[in-house]
Amino acid sequence: xxxxxxxxxxxxxxxxxxxxxxxxxxxxxxxxxxxxxxxxxxxxxxxxxxxxxxxxxxxxxxxxxxxxxxxxxxxxxxxxxxxxxxxxxxxxxxxxxxxxxxxxxxxxxxxxxxxxxxxxxxxxxxxxxxxxxxxxxxxxxxxxxxxxxxxxxxxxxxxxxxxxxxxxxxxxxxxxxxxxxxxxxxxxxxxxxxxxxxxxxxxxxxxxxxxxxxxxxx
Amino acid sequence: xxxxxxxxxxxxxxxxxxxxxxxxxxxxxxxxxxxxxxxxxxxxxxxxxxxxxxxxxxxxxxxxxxxxxxxxxxxxxxxxxxxxxxxxxxxxxxxxxxxxxxxxxxxxxxxxxxxxxxxxxxxxxxxxxxxxxxxxxxxxxxxxxxxxxxxxxxxxxxxxxxxxxxxxxxxxxxxxxxxxxxxxxxxxxxxxxxxxxxxxxxxxxxxxxxxxxxxxxx
DNA sequence: ACCATTTTATACCGATCGGTATATTATTGC
DNA sequence: GCAATAATATACCGATCGGTATAAAATGGT
Numbered sequence: 001x002x003x004x005x006x007x008x009x010x011x012x013x014x015x016x017x018x019x020x021x022x023x024x025x026x027x028x029x030x031x032x033x034x035x036x037x038x039x040x041x042x043x044x045x046x047x048x049x050x051x052x053x054x055x056x057x058x059x060x061x062x063x064x065x066x067x068x069x070x071x072x073x074x075x076x077x078x079x080x081x082x083x084x085x086x087x088x089x090x091x092x093x094x095x096x097x098x099x100x101x102x103x104x105x106x107x108x109x110x111x112x113x114x115x116x117x118x119x120x121x122x123x124x125x126x127x128x129x130x131x132x133x134x135x136x137x138x139x140x141x142x143x144x145x146x147x148x149x150x151x152x153x154x155x156x157x158x159x160x161x162x163x164x165x166x167x168x169x170x171x172x173x174x175x176x177x178x179x180x181x182x183x184x185x186x187x188x189x190x191x192x193x194x195x196x197x198x199x200x201x202x203x204x205x206x207x208x209x210x211x212x213x214x215x216x217x218x
Numbered sequence: 219x220x221x222x223x224x225x226x227x228x229x230x231x232x233x234x235x236x237x238x239x240x241x242x243x244x245x246x247x248x249x250x251x252x253x254x255x256x257x258x259x260x261x262x263x264x265x266x267x268x269x270x271x272x273x274x275x276x277x278x279x280x281x282x283x284x285x286x287x288x289x290x291x292x293x294x295x296x297x298x299x300x301x302x303x304x305x306x307x308x309x310x311x312x313x314x315x316x317x318x319x320x321x322x323x324x325x326x327x328x329x330x331x332x333x334x335x336x337x338x339x340x341x342x343x344x345x346x347x348x349x350x351x352x353x354x355x356x357x358x359x360x361x362x363x364x365x366x367x368x369x370x371x372x373x374x375x376x377x378x379x380x381x382x383x384x385x386x387x388x389x390x391x392x393x394x395x396x397x398x399x400x401x402x403x404x405x406x407x408x409x410x411x412x413x414x415x416x417x418x419x420x421x422x423x424x425x426x427x428x429x430x431x432x433x434x435x436x
Numbered sequence: 437a438c439c440a441t442t443t444t445a446t447a448c449c450g451a452t453c454g455g456t457a458t459a460t461t462a463t464t465g466c
Numbered sequence: 467g468c469a470a471t472a473a474t475a476t477a478c479c480g481a482t483c484g485g486t487a488t489a490a491a492a493t494g495g496t
Contacts, residue, residue, distance in 0.1 A: 026443070026493065044354045049266035052484060064309040064443050064486080073484065123354050128409065130266045130335045136341050146413050146436030181403065181426050184410060191346065194353045195364050201398045208399050217272045226460065228471050245473070270454060282456080291454065 031069045031079075035076075039080040044123040046133050047077045047141070065156050081141060085148045092155070102163030106182075106213055109156070110206045113186050115203060117193045123150035124194045126150075129188055153179040173216035181211055219299050229313035249287045252277050257298040262341035263296045273343050299359060302344035303366045309334075310373070319379030324400075324431055327374070328424045335411045335420060342412045345370075346405055371397040386427075400427055408435070 004161055037058040042050045056063050060186040070076050108197040116122055123129070127148050134141035156179035163169040189205035261267045270291055274281050288294050317323040334340055341347070344367050346359040354399035371424040374397035381387040407423035 046264060046266055046351055046355075049355065049480075053482080062445050063484090064446070064488095067485065068443060097371075100433065115383050117326050120464095124350070125450080129350055129408065131413050132342070132347055133267070136361035137267065142413060149410060149413060166316060177422055177426060180410075182418070184406030184423050185402050186406075187397065187422055188404070191405065192311070192367060192398075193350065195360060195367060198231055201402070203403050204395055204398050208395060231480095247471080269452080271452080280475050281454090282476070285455065305466095409470055 018093070021204060027069060028067075030061075033042055034061070034066060034069060034076065035079045035083050038076055039083050039126075040121055042077055042080045043084060043126050043129050046061070046129070048133065050077075078140065081126060081130050084130075085144070088116075088126065089148070089151065096159070098157075102159050102166060102168050103213055103217060105159045106156070107210060109210060110186070113190060114199060114202060114206060115204060117190050117198060124189075125190050128191055149183070153183050155179075156182055167217045167218070169213075170218050178212070185209060231392075245287060245369050248279075250278070250433055251296045252287060252294065253301050257301050257344075258288075258339055258341060260295055260298045260359050261302060261344050261347050264347070265356070268295075268353065272323055294308060296358065296362070299344060302348075303362070306344065307366075307369070310370075313375070319348075319378060320384060321431055321435060322372070324339050325428060328404070328427060330385045331408060331419060331422060335408050336417060343405060343408050346409055367401070368405060371401050373397075374400055385436070387431075387434045390435050396430070 009013065034055065038050070038055045041054050047053070050073075052063060055076065056066060059066065066076075070079075082108055090114055092109060095108045096105040097150050099108045113125075117124070130141055131145040131149075134145060157175040160169060160173060160175035160178055164173060164175070165169060185205050185208075189202040193199050193202040219394060252273065256268070256273045259272050259276055263272070270281060270284065273294065276285060277284065284294075288297075310327060310330055313326045314323040317326045331343075335342070345363050348359055349363040349367075350364060375393040378391060378393035378396055382389060382391060382393070403423050403426075407420040411417050411420040
Protein backbone atom coordinates (compact mmCIF):
# COMPACT_ATOMS: atom_id res chain seq x y z
CA UNK A 1 0.00 0.00 0.00
CA UNK A 2 2.98 2.28 0.45
CA UNK A 3 5.21 3.84 -2.08
CA UNK A 4 8.31 5.95 -1.96
CA UNK A 5 8.33 9.26 -3.73
CA UNK A 6 11.46 10.70 -5.23
CA UNK A 7 12.56 13.53 -2.95
CA UNK A 8 11.73 16.82 -4.59
CA UNK A 9 13.96 19.81 -4.90
CA UNK A 10 12.08 23.02 -4.54
CA UNK A 11 13.93 26.28 -4.10
CA UNK A 12 16.97 24.12 -3.63
CA UNK A 13 15.54 22.30 -0.62
CA UNK A 14 15.01 18.60 -0.27
CA UNK A 15 11.71 18.24 1.43
CA UNK A 16 9.75 15.07 1.02
CA UNK A 17 10.46 11.48 1.91
CA UNK A 18 7.98 8.65 2.18
CA UNK A 19 4.33 8.75 1.25
CA UNK A 20 1.69 6.22 1.99
CA UNK A 21 -0.19 6.44 -1.23
CA UNK A 22 0.69 7.54 -4.69
CA UNK A 23 -2.83 8.57 -5.65
CA UNK A 24 -2.85 11.37 -3.10
CA UNK A 25 -2.79 14.86 -4.46
CA UNK A 26 0.24 16.98 -3.75
CA UNK A 27 -1.62 18.81 -1.02
CA UNK A 28 -2.67 15.60 0.68
CA UNK A 29 0.85 14.27 0.57
CA UNK A 30 2.29 17.47 1.99
CA UNK A 31 -0.33 17.47 4.74
CA UNK A 32 0.68 13.95 5.58
CA UNK A 33 4.35 14.86 5.39
CA UNK A 34 3.89 17.72 7.82
CA UNK A 35 1.95 15.55 10.26
CA UNK A 36 4.58 12.84 10.00
CA UNK A 37 7.34 15.28 10.92
CA UNK A 38 5.37 17.22 13.53
CA UNK A 39 3.91 14.25 15.42
CA UNK A 40 7.06 13.06 17.21
CA UNK A 41 7.94 16.64 18.15
CA UNK A 42 4.50 17.28 19.63
CA UNK A 43 4.62 13.92 21.39
CA UNK A 44 7.95 14.94 22.89
CA UNK A 45 7.48 18.60 23.75
CA UNK A 46 3.72 18.69 24.16
CA UNK A 47 1.12 20.68 22.23
CA UNK A 48 1.72 23.90 24.16
CA UNK A 49 5.46 23.37 24.13
CA UNK A 50 5.69 22.93 20.38
CA UNK A 51 5.76 26.06 18.25
CA UNK A 52 4.93 26.44 14.58
CA UNK A 53 8.59 27.28 14.13
CA UNK A 54 9.56 23.85 15.47
CA UNK A 55 7.37 22.33 12.79
CA UNK A 56 8.73 24.66 10.12
CA UNK A 57 12.27 23.65 11.01
CA UNK A 58 11.46 19.94 11.10
CA UNK A 59 9.71 19.96 7.74
CA UNK A 60 12.16 22.43 6.20
CA UNK A 61 9.14 24.14 4.73
CA UNK A 62 8.08 27.70 5.49
CA UNK A 63 5.37 29.07 7.72
CA UNK A 64 3.25 30.15 4.78
CA UNK A 65 3.55 26.70 3.35
CA UNK A 66 2.47 25.05 6.59
CA UNK A 67 -0.51 27.38 6.91
CA UNK A 68 -1.37 26.75 3.30
CA UNK A 69 -2.07 23.18 4.29
CA UNK A 70 -3.47 23.63 7.81
CA UNK A 71 -5.91 26.07 9.35
CA UNK A 72 -4.14 26.31 12.68
CA UNK A 73 -1.60 24.77 15.00
CA UNK A 74 -4.51 23.11 16.77
CA UNK A 75 -5.47 21.27 13.60
CA UNK A 76 -1.91 19.99 13.25
CA UNK A 77 -1.99 18.75 16.85
CA UNK A 78 -5.25 16.90 16.27
CA UNK A 79 -3.97 15.21 13.13
CA UNK A 80 -0.67 14.44 14.84
CA UNK A 81 -2.50 12.63 17.61
CA UNK A 82 -4.67 10.73 15.14
CA UNK A 83 -1.58 9.74 13.21
CA UNK A 84 0.29 8.51 16.28
CA UNK A 85 -2.72 6.74 17.77
CA UNK A 86 -3.52 5.02 14.50
CA UNK A 87 0.09 3.89 14.14
CA UNK A 88 0.22 2.51 17.67
CA UNK A 89 -3.08 0.72 17.12
CA UNK A 90 -1.88 -0.78 13.85
CA UNK A 91 1.41 -1.90 15.37
CA UNK A 92 -0.42 -3.61 18.22
CA UNK A 93 -2.81 -5.42 15.92
CA UNK A 94 0.14 -6.44 13.78
CA UNK A 95 2.14 -7.75 16.75
CA UNK A 96 -0.86 -9.67 18.05
CA UNK A 97 -1.77 -11.15 14.69
CA UNK A 98 1.51 -12.99 14.55
CA UNK A 99 0.66 -14.95 17.72
CA UNK A 100 -1.42 -18.09 17.53
CA UNK A 101 -2.90 -18.62 20.97
CA UNK A 102 -4.79 -15.90 22.84
CA UNK A 103 -2.27 -16.11 25.65
CA UNK A 104 0.50 -15.42 23.17
CA UNK A 105 -1.46 -12.51 21.75
CA UNK A 106 -1.54 -10.90 25.19
CA UNK A 107 2.14 -11.64 25.68
CA UNK A 108 2.88 -10.08 22.29
CA UNK A 109 1.06 -6.94 23.38
CA UNK A 110 3.30 -6.72 26.45
CA UNK A 111 6.41 -7.23 24.36
CA UNK A 112 5.29 -4.47 22.03
CA UNK A 113 5.07 -1.96 24.87
CA UNK A 114 8.37 -3.13 26.28
CA UNK A 115 10.05 -2.63 22.91
CA UNK A 116 8.45 0.74 22.26
CA UNK A 117 9.46 2.29 25.56
CA UNK A 118 13.18 1.90 24.92
CA UNK A 119 12.95 3.02 21.31
CA UNK A 120 14.71 6.23 20.32
CA UNK A 121 12.60 9.05 18.88
CA UNK A 122 9.44 7.59 20.34
CA UNK A 123 9.01 9.81 23.38
CA UNK A 124 6.52 7.61 25.18
CA UNK A 125 2.91 6.62 24.64
CA UNK A 126 1.01 9.34 22.75
CA UNK A 127 -2.15 8.48 24.68
CA UNK A 128 -0.43 9.30 27.95
CA UNK A 129 1.38 12.37 26.63
CA UNK A 130 -1.57 13.95 24.84
CA UNK A 131 -4.01 12.76 27.50
CA UNK A 132 -2.32 14.32 30.50
CA UNK A 133 -1.90 17.62 28.69
CA UNK A 134 -5.40 17.68 27.26
CA UNK A 135 -7.46 16.56 30.22
CA UNK A 136 -7.92 20.06 31.61
CA UNK A 137 -7.26 22.16 28.51
CA UNK A 138 -8.37 20.52 25.28
CA UNK A 139 -11.72 18.70 25.32
CA UNK A 140 -11.41 17.54 21.70
CA UNK A 141 -8.08 15.81 22.23
CA UNK A 142 -9.36 14.56 25.58
CA UNK A 143 -12.24 12.82 23.85
CA UNK A 144 -9.97 11.35 21.21
CA UNK A 145 -7.67 9.92 23.88
CA UNK A 146 -10.67 8.64 25.78
CA UNK A 147 -11.88 6.73 22.72
CA UNK A 148 -8.40 5.31 22.14
CA UNK A 149 -8.25 4.09 25.75
CA UNK A 150 -11.57 2.30 25.42
CA UNK A 151 -10.52 0.81 22.08
CA UNK A 152 -7.31 -0.60 23.54
CA UNK A 153 -9.11 -1.99 26.57
CA UNK A 154 -11.71 -3.57 24.32
CA UNK A 155 -8.98 -5.15 22.26
CA UNK A 156 -7.52 -6.78 25.38
CA UNK A 157 -10.94 -7.84 26.66
CA UNK A 158 -11.78 -9.36 23.28
CA UNK A 159 -8.67 -11.53 23.33
CA UNK A 160 -9.45 -12.72 26.85
CA UNK A 161 -13.01 -13.45 25.82
CA UNK A 162 -12.01 -15.53 22.82
CA UNK A 163 -9.47 -17.28 25.00
CA UNK A 164 -12.23 -18.29 27.36
CA UNK A 165 -14.45 -19.43 24.50
CA UNK A 166 -11.57 -21.45 23.05
CA UNK A 167 -11.15 -23.20 26.41
CA UNK A 168 -7.72 -21.63 26.78
CA UNK A 169 -8.58 -19.58 29.87
CA UNK A 170 -10.71 -20.46 32.88
CA UNK A 171 -14.23 -19.03 32.98
CA UNK A 172 -13.29 -17.15 36.16
CA UNK A 173 -10.99 -14.91 34.08
CA UNK A 174 -12.95 -11.66 33.89
CA UNK A 175 -12.22 -9.88 30.57
CA UNK A 176 -13.39 -6.42 31.62
CA UNK A 177 -11.55 -6.30 34.93
CA UNK A 178 -8.38 -7.66 33.44
CA UNK A 179 -8.37 -5.32 30.46
CA UNK A 180 -8.86 -2.25 32.65
CA UNK A 181 -6.25 -3.38 35.13
CA UNK A 182 -3.72 -4.44 32.52
CA UNK A 183 -4.05 -1.22 30.55
CA UNK A 184 -3.62 0.94 33.65
CA UNK A 185 -0.57 -1.09 34.65
CA UNK A 186 0.98 -0.86 31.20
CA UNK A 187 0.47 2.89 30.89
CA UNK A 188 1.63 3.47 34.45
CA UNK A 189 4.57 1.16 33.87
CA UNK A 190 5.63 2.87 30.67
CA UNK A 191 5.39 6.24 32.37
CA UNK A 192 7.63 5.03 35.20
CA UNK A 193 10.07 3.42 32.77
CA UNK A 194 10.52 6.66 30.86
CA UNK A 195 11.09 8.66 34.03
CA UNK A 196 13.46 6.13 35.55
CA UNK A 197 15.31 5.72 32.31
CA UNK A 198 15.16 1.93 32.46
CA UNK A 199 12.71 -0.95 32.12
CA UNK A 200 13.25 -2.56 35.50
CA UNK A 201 9.87 -1.71 36.99
CA UNK A 202 8.02 -2.14 33.70
CA UNK A 203 9.51 -5.60 33.44
CA UNK A 204 8.21 -6.46 36.92
CA UNK A 205 4.79 -5.12 35.99
CA UNK A 206 4.62 -7.09 32.76
CA UNK A 207 5.89 -10.25 34.49
CA UNK A 208 3.16 -9.82 37.06
CA UNK A 209 0.56 -9.58 34.28
CA UNK A 210 1.97 -12.65 32.58
CA UNK A 211 1.80 -14.53 35.88
CA UNK A 212 -1.84 -13.59 36.25
CA UNK A 213 -2.59 -14.86 32.74
CA UNK A 214 -0.75 -18.09 33.43
CA UNK A 215 -2.78 -18.55 36.60
CA UNK A 216 -5.95 -18.31 34.52
CA UNK A 217 -4.73 -20.80 31.94
CA UNK A 218 -6.13 -24.30 32.02
CA UNK B 219 2.29 25.38 63.03
CA UNK B 220 0.11 27.46 60.75
CA UNK B 221 -1.20 30.92 61.24
CA UNK B 222 -3.50 33.22 59.34
CA UNK B 223 -2.22 36.63 58.35
CA UNK B 224 -4.50 39.61 58.09
CA UNK B 225 -4.96 40.27 54.38
CA UNK B 226 -2.89 43.29 53.43
CA UNK B 227 -4.02 46.21 51.34
CA UNK B 228 -1.28 47.46 49.11
CA UNK B 229 -2.09 49.88 46.32
CA UNK B 230 -5.68 49.19 47.15
CA UNK B 231 -5.37 45.51 46.35
CA UNK B 232 -6.07 42.64 48.69
CA UNK B 233 -3.35 40.17 48.02
CA UNK B 234 -2.45 37.74 50.70
CA UNK B 235 -4.33 34.96 52.41
CA UNK B 236 -2.95 32.13 54.49
CA UNK B 237 0.63 31.66 55.54
CA UNK B 238 2.22 28.66 57.09
CA UNK B 239 4.46 30.41 59.52
CA UNK B 240 4.41 33.79 61.16
CA UNK B 241 8.17 34.04 61.59
CA UNK B 242 8.73 34.07 57.84
CA UNK B 243 9.99 37.31 56.41
CA UNK B 244 7.72 39.21 54.07
CA UNK B 245 9.66 37.95 51.08
CA UNK B 246 9.44 34.35 52.20
CA UNK B 247 5.72 34.65 52.74
CA UNK B 248 5.20 36.25 49.34
CA UNK B 249 7.30 33.58 47.68
CA UNK B 250 5.13 30.99 49.35
CA UNK B 251 2.00 32.88 48.41
CA UNK B 252 3.02 32.97 44.75
CA UNK B 253 3.83 29.26 44.72
CA UNK B 254 0.54 28.49 46.42
CA UNK B 255 -1.41 30.34 43.74
CA UNK B 256 0.71 29.22 40.79
CA UNK B 257 0.90 25.51 41.62
CA UNK B 258 -2.68 24.51 40.74
CA UNK B 259 -2.50 26.53 37.52
CA UNK B 260 0.74 24.86 36.44
CA UNK B 261 -0.65 21.47 37.43
CA UNK B 262 -3.67 22.19 35.25
CA UNK B 263 -2.17 23.88 32.18
CA UNK B 264 1.34 22.47 32.34
CA UNK B 265 4.65 24.28 32.69
CA UNK B 266 4.85 25.29 29.03
CA UNK B 267 1.15 26.14 28.94
CA UNK B 268 1.29 28.47 31.93
CA UNK B 269 2.49 32.02 31.31
CA UNK B 270 3.88 34.49 33.81
CA UNK B 271 0.78 36.51 33.12
CA UNK B 272 -1.39 33.64 34.35
CA UNK B 273 0.55 33.77 37.61
CA UNK B 274 0.35 37.57 37.76
CA UNK B 275 -3.43 37.40 37.36
CA UNK B 276 -3.84 34.63 39.94
CA UNK B 277 -1.74 36.38 42.56
CA UNK B 278 -3.06 39.84 41.68
CA UNK B 279 0.52 41.01 41.95
CA UNK B 280 2.54 42.50 39.12
CA UNK B 281 5.21 41.05 36.91
CA UNK B 282 7.94 43.08 38.58
CA UNK B 283 6.76 41.84 41.93
CA UNK B 284 6.82 38.22 40.85
CA UNK B 285 10.31 38.61 39.40
CA UNK B 286 11.40 40.36 42.56
CA UNK B 287 10.79 37.09 44.35
CA UNK B 288 11.79 34.57 41.68
CA UNK B 289 14.64 34.39 39.23
CA UNK B 290 12.63 32.83 36.45
CA UNK B 291 9.45 31.03 35.48
CA UNK B 292 11.44 27.82 35.71
CA UNK B 293 12.17 28.44 39.36
CA UNK B 294 8.47 28.95 40.05
CA UNK B 295 7.68 25.67 38.29
CA UNK B 296 10.24 23.80 40.37
CA UNK B 297 8.90 25.20 43.63
CA UNK B 298 5.34 24.58 42.50
CA UNK B 299 6.14 20.93 41.96
CA UNK B 300 7.91 20.66 45.31
CA UNK B 301 4.93 22.29 46.99
CA UNK B 302 2.39 19.96 45.37
CA UNK B 303 4.48 16.83 45.87
CA UNK B 304 5.09 17.67 49.51
CA UNK B 305 1.40 18.29 50.06
CA UNK B 306 0.37 15.02 48.43
CA UNK B 307 2.98 13.17 50.49
CA UNK B 308 1.82 14.77 53.70
CA UNK B 309 -1.84 14.03 52.93
CA UNK B 310 -1.02 10.38 52.27
CA UNK B 311 0.97 10.00 55.48
CA UNK B 312 -1.87 11.70 57.33
CA UNK B 313 -4.51 9.43 55.81
CA UNK B 314 -2.46 6.33 56.55
CA UNK B 315 -1.62 7.34 60.10
CA UNK B 316 -5.27 7.25 61.05
CA UNK B 317 -5.50 3.53 60.17
CA UNK B 318 -4.50 0.91 62.73
CA UNK B 319 -3.68 -2.23 60.77
CA UNK B 320 -1.30 -2.28 57.83
CA UNK B 321 -4.09 -3.55 55.62
CA UNK B 322 -6.18 -0.54 56.60
CA UNK B 323 -3.24 1.75 55.88
CA UNK B 324 -3.11 0.46 52.31
CA UNK B 325 -6.87 0.79 51.99
CA UNK B 326 -6.64 4.34 53.30
CA UNK B 327 -4.09 5.13 50.61
CA UNK B 328 -6.51 3.89 47.96
CA UNK B 329 -9.33 5.95 49.43
CA UNK B 330 -7.12 9.02 49.36
CA UNK B 331 -6.50 8.68 45.64
CA UNK B 332 -10.15 7.99 45.00
CA UNK B 333 -11.13 11.12 46.89
CA UNK B 334 -8.50 13.32 45.26
CA UNK B 335 -9.40 12.42 41.70
CA UNK B 336 -12.94 13.75 41.95
CA UNK B 337 -11.89 16.87 43.83
CA UNK B 338 -12.42 20.23 42.14
CA UNK B 339 -9.37 22.43 41.52
CA UNK B 340 -7.02 19.48 41.88
CA UNK B 341 -6.33 18.77 38.21
CA UNK B 342 -4.91 15.30 38.72
CA UNK B 343 -1.76 13.89 40.27
CA UNK B 344 1.14 16.36 40.02
CA UNK B 345 3.58 13.49 39.63
CA UNK B 346 1.82 12.37 36.48
CA UNK B 347 1.25 15.87 35.12
CA UNK B 348 4.74 17.20 35.70
CA UNK B 349 6.32 13.85 34.92
CA UNK B 350 4.83 13.37 31.47
CA UNK B 351 5.71 16.91 30.46
CA UNK B 352 9.20 16.84 31.93
CA UNK B 353 10.42 13.44 30.79
CA UNK B 354 11.78 14.68 27.48
CA UNK B 355 12.20 18.37 28.20
CA UNK B 356 13.15 19.13 31.81
CA UNK B 357 15.73 16.84 33.46
CA UNK B 358 15.53 18.63 36.81
CA UNK B 359 11.78 18.16 37.17
CA UNK B 360 12.18 14.66 35.75
CA UNK B 361 14.57 13.77 38.56
CA UNK B 362 12.29 15.29 41.17
CA UNK B 363 9.34 13.24 39.92
CA UNK B 364 11.53 10.18 39.81
CA UNK B 365 12.44 10.61 43.45
CA UNK B 366 8.81 11.15 44.39
CA UNK B 367 7.83 7.94 42.60
CA UNK B 368 10.43 5.94 44.49
CA UNK B 369 9.39 7.54 47.78
CA UNK B 370 5.75 6.62 47.26
CA UNK B 371 6.62 3.08 46.24
CA UNK B 372 8.87 2.75 49.27
CA UNK B 373 6.05 3.94 51.48
CA UNK B 374 3.79 1.19 50.15
CA UNK B 375 6.52 -1.43 50.38
CA UNK B 376 7.26 -0.42 53.97
CA UNK B 377 3.65 -0.93 55.01
CA UNK B 378 3.57 -4.34 53.36
CA UNK B 379 6.84 -5.24 55.07
CA UNK B 380 5.63 -4.27 58.52
CA UNK B 381 2.39 -6.12 57.79
CA UNK B 382 4.40 -9.26 57.12
CA UNK B 383 6.48 -8.76 60.25
CA UNK B 384 3.34 -8.23 62.31
CA UNK B 385 1.98 -11.54 61.03
CA UNK B 386 -0.80 -9.68 59.27
CA UNK B 387 0.23 -10.68 55.74
CA UNK B 388 1.56 -13.99 54.43
CA UNK B 389 5.30 -14.21 53.84
CA UNK B 390 4.61 -14.82 50.14
CA UNK B 391 3.41 -11.21 49.82
CA UNK B 392 6.28 -9.51 48.00
CA UNK B 393 6.58 -5.87 49.09
CA UNK B 394 8.63 -4.62 46.12
CA UNK B 395 6.53 -6.21 43.42
CA UNK B 396 3.30 -5.12 45.02
CA UNK B 397 4.40 -1.55 45.59
CA UNK B 398 5.54 -1.14 41.97
CA UNK B 399 2.42 -2.77 40.62
CA UNK B 400 0.03 -0.90 42.91
CA UNK B 401 1.60 2.46 42.19
CA UNK B 402 1.46 1.94 38.42
CA UNK B 403 -2.16 0.86 38.69
CA UNK B 404 -3.10 3.84 40.84
CA UNK B 405 -1.41 6.38 38.57
CA UNK B 406 -2.80 4.71 35.48
CA UNK B 407 -6.20 4.50 37.09
CA UNK B 408 -6.25 8.16 38.09
CA UNK B 409 -5.19 9.15 34.61
CA UNK B 410 -8.03 7.12 33.11
CA UNK B 411 -10.52 8.46 35.63
CA UNK B 412 -9.69 12.06 34.76
CA UNK B 413 -10.00 11.42 31.04
CA UNK B 414 -13.22 9.44 31.37
CA UNK B 415 -14.70 11.95 33.75
CA UNK B 416 -15.73 9.26 36.23
CA UNK B 417 -14.29 6.83 38.76
CA UNK B 418 -15.73 3.64 37.31
CA UNK B 419 -12.50 2.11 36.10
CA UNK B 420 -10.46 3.49 38.99
CA UNK B 421 -12.92 1.82 41.34
CA UNK B 422 -12.40 -1.51 39.58
CA UNK B 423 -8.63 -1.07 39.77
CA UNK B 424 -8.69 -0.24 43.48
CA UNK B 425 -11.07 -3.11 44.21
CA UNK B 426 -8.70 -5.42 42.42
CA UNK B 427 -5.83 -4.18 44.59
CA UNK B 428 -7.91 -4.63 47.73
CA UNK B 429 -8.74 -8.17 46.64
CA UNK B 430 -5.07 -8.94 46.21
CA UNK B 431 -4.32 -7.63 49.69
CA UNK B 432 -7.13 -9.67 51.17
CA UNK B 433 -5.75 -12.76 49.42
CA UNK B 434 -2.46 -12.19 51.17
CA UNK B 435 -4.04 -11.71 54.59
CA UNK B 436 -3.82 -14.55 57.08
C1' DA C 437 3.08 23.28 -24.30
C1' DC C 438 -0.03 26.05 -22.35
C1' DC C 439 -2.91 28.08 -18.81
C1' DA C 440 -5.83 27.74 -14.76
C1' DT C 441 -5.27 26.12 -10.29
C1' DT C 442 -2.82 24.78 -6.45
C1' DT C 443 0.99 25.24 -3.54
C1' DT C 444 4.76 27.63 -2.09
C1' DA C 445 7.99 31.47 -0.14
C1' DT C 446 8.54 36.18 1.50
C1' DA C 447 7.42 39.68 4.33
C1' DC C 448 4.78 41.28 7.68
C1' DC C 449 0.92 41.69 11.44
C1' DG C 450 -0.51 42.55 16.39
C1' DA C 451 -0.22 40.02 20.59
C1' DT C 452 2.16 37.83 23.89
C1' DC C 453 6.22 35.67 25.51
C1' DG C 454 9.91 35.73 29.47
C1' DG C 455 12.49 39.06 31.57
C1' DT C 456 14.46 43.78 33.37
C1' DA C 457 15.64 48.80 34.75
C1' DT C 458 13.99 52.04 37.70
C1' DA C 459 11.37 54.78 40.59
C1' DT C 460 8.09 54.38 44.25
C1' DT C 461 6.34 52.31 48.23
C1' DA C 462 6.37 49.39 52.31
C1' DT C 463 8.84 47.09 55.92
C1' DT C 464 12.14 46.61 59.60
C1' DG C 465 15.91 47.33 62.96
C1' DC C 466 17.01 50.62 66.02
C1' DG D 467 9.81 57.84 64.19
C1' DC D 468 13.59 57.65 61.26
C1' DA D 469 16.88 55.87 58.20
C1' DA D 470 18.33 51.70 55.74
C1' DT D 471 16.64 48.06 53.38
C1' DA D 472 13.46 45.17 51.13
C1' DA D 473 9.64 44.68 48.13
C1' DT D 474 6.60 46.46 44.82
C1' DA D 475 4.55 48.79 40.52
C1' DT D 476 5.31 50.96 36.12
C1' DA D 477 7.07 50.98 31.82
C1' DC D 478 9.62 48.93 28.69
C1' DC D 479 12.93 45.43 26.20
C1' DG D 480 13.88 42.17 22.23
C1' DA D 481 12.26 37.74 20.88
C1' DT D 482 8.92 34.82 19.69
C1' DC D 483 4.19 33.57 19.48
C1' DG D 484 0.24 32.12 16.07
C1' DG D 485 -1.40 33.74 11.97
C1' DT D 486 -1.98 36.24 7.20
C1' DA D 487 -1.65 38.96 2.70
C1' DT D 488 0.51 38.49 -1.48
C1' DA D 489 3.28 37.36 -5.12
C1' DA D 490 6.13 33.82 -7.17
C1' DA D 491 6.56 29.12 -8.43
C1' DA D 492 5.07 24.43 -9.20
C1' DT D 493 1.41 21.30 -10.59
C1' DG D 494 -2.05 19.19 -13.44
C1' DG D 495 -5.70 18.81 -17.01
C1' DT D 496 -6.04 19.33 -21.72
